[in-house]
Amino acid sequence: MLIVSGPTGDIGHVRSGHPERPERIGAVMAGIEALHLGADLEFVEPAMADQTQLARVHSVAYLEQLAAFSQTGGGDLDPDTYATVDSWTIARQAAGAGLAAVDALRRADQGLAFVAARPPGHHALRHRAMGFCLLNNIAVAAAALTAVGERVLIVDWDVHHGNGTQAIFWDDPNVLYVSTHQWPLFPGSGAAHEVGGPDALGLTVNIPLPPGTTGDVVRRAIDEVAQPVIEEFVPTWVLVSAGFDAHRADPLAELALSSGDFAQLGQAVAAFAPRGGRLVLFLEGGYDLGALRSSVAATLSALLGGADGTEAPTFGGPGLPQVRQARDARIETLGRAE
16 A cells, blocks of 8 residues: 655746756656556645644744745745745645655555655755755654654665754654765765764764665665664664655766666665554655656555566666775774764
C-alpha cells in the first residue's frame, strides 16, 4: 500500500526559469501513475501545518517574518531562494503533507508513504530559509514524532547535504541523522567529523562522496558507516529526505546514480524500519524531470515488491576511499570526545 500526501493545485510558489518548479510534482505523479497501483494507492490531502507544529523546529520570529514577507509580495530571500505571495500558504501545506502522511500511516498500520510536495525542506534552518527551502518539512514531521516518544531515523540521500535538518537535530538524542552527499558542493557542510552535539554524540552520520560516485559506493557507505549506528539506535520510524538529484542526468550536481540505484537504496533504508507503516519518503531535490519521474517510479516499485525499473544499478565509480575516510574520521572524532 502506498499513501501519497501533497497539496493539489500546487502552482503558486513559482519563479520563471528557476529549477525548483511546479513541473517537478507533475514528474513525480507521472512516476507514481506508471505503477498502476489501483486500490493499493491512497491520496491524502494535507491541512496546513500550524504555528505550534512549525515552532518545534523554527523560531517564531522567523515564521512571522516569512509570513509577512510572502504576504506582502515576496521576493528574493537569498541568491537561490525566493518567495511569492502564495509561498507561505504553500510552504505550510508542504510541511502539513508530512504530518498527514504520518497520521495516515498510523491509521493504516501498514505500507509506506510518499510526500509529493514543494518547496523542498532540508536546507531550511531554524531561523532562515536557504537552498530553495522555506520550511523544513521532514524536520516538522520528525519533531511531531519525537514529541510523542518516538525515535526517528532520518536518511538523507539528496546530493546536497541537509544542513538545516542536521542543525535542528544536532543535539537531539531522539533523532539519528544520516547523510550521503557530494563533496565539495553547496551548502559546504556535512564533513565526516560533524557527529552531533554533547547530548546526541554520534547521532549525526555524514558520508561525503566525490563527483562521479556510483550507486555501489553509496550502498557500501550505508552498509559500512551508517548501519552499525542505526542498529544501535533502534529507530521506531524511518523518514527519508528523498532527493533524486544524485541521478547522473541531474543538471545541478555530479554524482552518477541511476534510477535502479535509488530503488536499491530505498530497499536498504526500508529494512531499518521496525515494521510496515513506519516509512515516509519526502521529496527533496531532483531537477531533471525525466530522471525524477523514472527514479520515483523505480524506488516506489521496489519498495512495494515490484521491479526496480528500467535503469540498471551503477558500479565502478570513485568514492570507496572517501567512505573509509568518513568511517575513520567518525571514529577519531568520537574517540577524542570520550
